[in-house]
Amino acid sequence: MSMRRLFPAFMAALATACFAWAPPAAAQSGAAALRASYEKLAPSLASSPFGRPMVLTSAETQQSLKGEVYGVLDRPLAKVSAALDKPASWCEMMMLHLNNRACRIDAGQKTLTLSVVRKYDIPVEEAFELSFRGRLVSATPDYFEARLNSGKGPFGTSNYRIALEGIPLENGKSFIHFSYAYDQSSATRVASKGYLATFGRGKVGFTAVGKEPSGEPRLVGGMLGLVERNAMRYFLAVDAYTQAPDDFDKRLVLWYSGTEKYPRQLNDLSQAEYLKLKQSDRQRQGTQRP
Numbered sequence: 001m002s003m004r005r006l007f008p009a010f011m012a013a014l015a016t017a018c019f020a021w022a023p024p025a026a027a028q029s030g031a032a033a034l035r036a037s038y039e040k041l042a043p044s045l046a047s048s049p050f051g052r053p054m055v056l057t058s059a060e061t062q063q064s065l066k067g068e069v070y071g072v073l074d075r076p077l078a079k080v081s082a083a084l085d086k087p088a089s090w091c092e093m094m095m096l097h098l099n100n101r102a103c104r105i106d107a108g109q110k111t112l113t114l115s116v117v118r119k120y121d122i123p124v125e126e127a128f129e130l131s132f133r134g135r136l137v138s139a140t141p142d143y144f145e146a147r148l149n150s151g152k153g154p155f156g157t158s159n160y161r162i163a164l165e166g167i168p169l170e171n172g173k174s175f176i177h178f179s180y181a182y183d184q185s186s187a188t189r190v191a192s193k194g195y196l197a198t199f200g201r202g203k204v205g206f207t208a209v210g211k212e213p214s215g216e217p218r219l220v221g222g223m224l225g226l227v228e229r230n231a232m233r234y235f236l237a238v239d240a241y242t243q244a245p246d247d248f249d250k251r252l253v254l255w256y257s258g259t260e261k262y263p264r265q266l267n268d269l270s271q272a273e274y275l276k277l278k279q280s281d282r283q284r285q286g287t288q289r290p
Helices: 003-014 024-046 077-083 087-094 186-197 222-243 248-260 271-285
Strands: 019-021 054-060 064-073 100-106 111-116 128-139 144-152 158-168 174-183 208-211 217-219
Touching (some): 024 054, 024 128, 024 158, 024 174, 054 222, 064 222, 077 144, 087 111, 100 271, 186 222, 222 248, 248 271
Parallel strands (some): 019 128
Antiparallel strands (some): 054 064, 100 111, 111 128, 128 144, 144 158
């Protein structure tokens, strides 16, 4: 379906959805900036250690944590845009992450609310909620950008920012940039110590920060490792969902297969356990179709 035919239906959906339009000028500057990023990252994409054209970065300050993934998808931008131009689609996509156990849209409040557990096997009744407001900056053939923001999170976290943008490439491919960030506080750092001593013990990210005595790369741990794992899981969710937006079972398999390529960071449960978990989540909350 062409973007021109999709546009009227999308505009009608905006009346009751959580996305709001941004000024056209923002889209023009965003497209130019992402094109410049693609040109700058081209050598790193071509020699990526991830087995596909992908670059992952992360940053931590006293106030915030941020993980970003740039990568090439083997599908046109129009397909990416059509798959993710509605809030309910974002619910479906983000539910691929094993720690996201429920998602609901409140058309009246114009919010998308995720129920998140710190570890996948914690009961969903103990999940914390993140309520996001969305902004669709652009959904044109030349540039797609959507942003979700949540003011308050658990354990002293705040100002959650999730963003996805993309531009078309030659040969029916697209270049996308996914970012995941939030602010932290002194309470967050106390809670983080508890997480790293229990659920996060021994977990690492993807960035090499030195060498082990064996000569193997020493990978970043701590909260930077956590944010890198989450950014990667969400990037893989975008990849899987945009391949199979209308096939729930297929995208579950695609997402899990993507994580299997990075077992040290992302292998938390077997495929059978993951499929059972996500099928249970879907049955419990019902189906939110885009």
